[in-house]
Amino acid sequence: MTSSSLEETLTRVHHEEWARVVATLARRFGDLDVAEEAAAEAFAAAVERWPTDGIPPHPGGWLTTTATRRAIDRLRRESRRDAKHQAAQMLYADSPPERTGPVEDDRLRLVFTCAHPALAMEARAALTLRLIGGLTVPEIAAAFLVQERAMAQRITRAKAKIRAAHIPYRVPSSADISERLSGVLAVVYLVFNEGYLASGGQDALRVDLSDEAIRLGRLLHEVLPEEGEVAGLLALMLLTDARRAARVSASGELVTLEEQDRAAWDRALIAEGHALVRERLAAVAAGGGRPGRYQLLAAISAVHTNAPSARDTDWSQVVVNYDQLVAVDPSPVVRLNRAVAVAELDGPSVGLAEVERLADVLDSYHAFHVARAELLRRVGRSAEAHTAYGRAIALSGNPAEVAHLTRRQGQLTRG
Amino acid sequence: MPRYLLSVFGAAEQTEFGGYGSPEEMVQAFADTGAFNDRLEREGVLVFVDGLQPAVTATTVDGQGERPVILDGPYLETKEHLGGFWVVDVADLDIALGLAGDASRACRGRVEVRPFHTQDTVSDLHRS
Numbered sequence A: 001m002t003s004s005s006l007e008e009t010l011t012r013v014h015h016e017e018w019a020r021v022v023a024t025l026a027r028r029f030g031d032l033d034v035a036e037e038a039a040a041e042a043f044a045a046a047v048e049r050w051p052t053d054g055i056p057p058h059p060g061g062w063l064t065t066t067a068t069r070r071a072i073d074r075l076r077r078e079s080r081r082d083a084k085h086q087a088a089q090m091l092y093a094d095s096p097p098e099r100t101g102p103v104e105d106d107r108l109r110l111v112f113t114c115a116h117p118a119l120a121m122e123a124r125a126a127l128t129l130r131l132i133g134g135l136t137v138p139e140i141a142a143a144f145l146v147q148e149r150a151m152a153q154r155i156t157r158a159k160a161k162i163r164a165a166h167i168p169y170r171v172p173s174s175a176d177i178s179e180r181l182s183g184v185l186a187v188v189y190l191v192f193n194e195g196y197l198a199s200g201g202q203d204a205l206r207v208d209l210s211d212e213a214i215r216l217g218r219l220l221h222e223v224l225p226e227e228g229e230v231a232g233l234l235a236l237m238l239l240t241d242a243r244r245a246a247r248v249s250a251s252g253e254l255v256t257l258e259e260q261d262r263a264a265w266d267r268a269l270i271a272e273g274h275a276l277v278r279e280r281l282a283a284v285a286a287g288g289g290r291p292g293r294y295q296l297l298a299a300i301s302a303v304h305t306n307a308p309s310a311r312d313t314d315w316s317q318v319v320v321n322y323d324q325l326v327a328v329d330p331s332p333v334v335r336l337n338r339a340v341a342v343a344e345l346d347g348p349s350v351g352l353a354e355v356e357r358l359a360d361v362l363d364s365y366h367a368f369h370v371a372r373a374e375l376l377r378r379v380g381r382s383a384e385a386h387t388a389y390g391r392a393i394a395l396s397g398n399p400a401e402v403a404h405l406t407r408r409q410g411q412l413t414r415g
Numbered sequence B: 001m002p003r004y005l006l007s008v009f010g011a012a013e014q015t016e017f018g019g020y021g022s023p024e025e026m027v028q029a030f031a032d033t034g035a036f037n038d039r040l041e042r043e044g045v046l047v048f049v050d051g052l053q054p055a056v057t058a059t060t061v062d063g064q065g066e067r068p069v070i071l072d073g074p075y076l077e078t079k080e081h082l083g084g085f086w087v088v089d090v091a092d093l094d095i096a097l098g099l100a101g102d103a104s105r106a107c108r109g110r111v112e113v114r115p116f117h118t119q120d121t122v123s124d125l126h127r128s
Helices: A003-029 A032-053 A059-078 A083-094 A106-114 A121-132 A137-143 A148-164 A174-196 A207-223 A228-241 A267-285 A293-306 A315-328 A332-346 A348-356 A366-378 A382-395 A399-411 B023-042 B093-107 B119-127
Strands: B003-011 B046-051 B059-062 B069-072 B080-089 B111-115
Touching (some): A003 A106, A032 A059, A032 A121, A032 A148, A106 A121, A106 A207, A121 A137, A121 A148, A137 A148, A137 A174, A174 A207, A228 A267, A267 A293, A293 A315, A332 A348, A332 A366, A348 A366, A366 A382, A382 A399, B003 B093, B080 B093, B093 B111
Antiparallel strands (some): B003 B080, B003 B111, B046 B080
16 A cells, blocks of 8 residues: 555544544543543554554454553553542443433534533534544644644643533433534534634635534534434535635635636535435425524525526525524624625615614624625715725735735725 | 532622512512422432521631631622522532523522532542
8 A cells, every 4th residue: 555545544534533432432431531542542553553554444443442442551550540440430441332312422422522511612612623523732723823722721621621510421312402402513613614714814715624514514414314403504514615616716815606616616515515405495394393594504505506607596595595594593694694685686775775784783793894895886885885895804804805805995996 | 429519699789678679579589499499309419508698797717827817798899799509419510500590590590500529520639
């Protein structure tokens, strides 16, 4: 095997097996630190051994066995616990998984532990990326633009709270699952968005983060196939990510949906996303409950990705979905997006009037000024549009977006 | 099982109905809290529960010097003070949070949930 294909295999196995190994060990030893460190040691051992020994027939099993041995060795060596306690842990290590929730998957328990509502949102995102995604602390720190030390402390503190407060390692009861799940999905979507439109730094896109979020979404969908919002979020991420290649120009400028080269969209991801959206529409039609936020956003994305050109977009369908979305989530940001769709359907002055109504609450939100600038331009109020672009540029932290807005602003004829 | 302190903070300034909006509300809150306490006892998770006299009745003692210094008043001058608390013995934080929700509704106040040290966390302290 060539060294590059071996490296690819190691990366793939890491992606596929990390969460499973950490989750299995977390259940067996009831300790996230032990699980994480033992998993890291097992992967390090694989990097060392597989080039000479060859890749084992069941890489996941090899890694879990190796990690379990390392964990037991470590517990013995450090005698972290008194003999009696240690014996109990060993016994526990051989016992079958406890049946506590509707779903038995260890990874799912780990997801719900990392996204526990007793932890701060940033801590949940960081823990999820570390323990489920297998990202290193420096990678996570870079993703959220914080110092490595600060990120390490955040993760350490969260794990200490999990341990000291006895945050349970289990899937919540069916009654709690949708409530808790919304927090989990928010974490995954946060990771995705950070990758899709980085809020700072030099890179417009953080492909690794988007990929990671989609991987988490697939995992959740695999373990919770009946949850509509899980399918909705996965579809939303796939349909958004499908447009990735068309989203930034060769000169590093953000390209709007309208101007994107649709031939550059990823057809396979779009097909997968559309299939999920259709599946959800059918489930809702069959009485499967009202669609939530992610399903509606995915449906909107499906309308866009269905249109052969921007002109052919079925805006009435987009507005219908936004109307439903406003009913679920009447936040100003949702109302802003609805107003933009209304502008396409009923004309820029109608949309602008709706946008203006949000001025007080969204004054510090860059997308508000982008939308306002575009609509002011279209109704011919160039001077005001110029000022609005300026405000949007000042508020945007993404280099590709700043480049795009600067060009748009430069195109205005001063009125 | 881990133990948790569920503490209720309330206004330092007491109104004539002990911080409640009306006498009826006070009576109802007392009844609801009493029923909640009974439930904890029935379920066998209650270690201790009591309410505290207002913060103005507190005295602070500093015994770290040569002789104890005694001062009138609570340790911290804040707008809200500890008004009462439960100590419960339950399996994990989710159960404690569930109880805290019911406790909060019963007593009409926000409830802070804090774990006590357990054998595990104490041995962690010794290790680090």
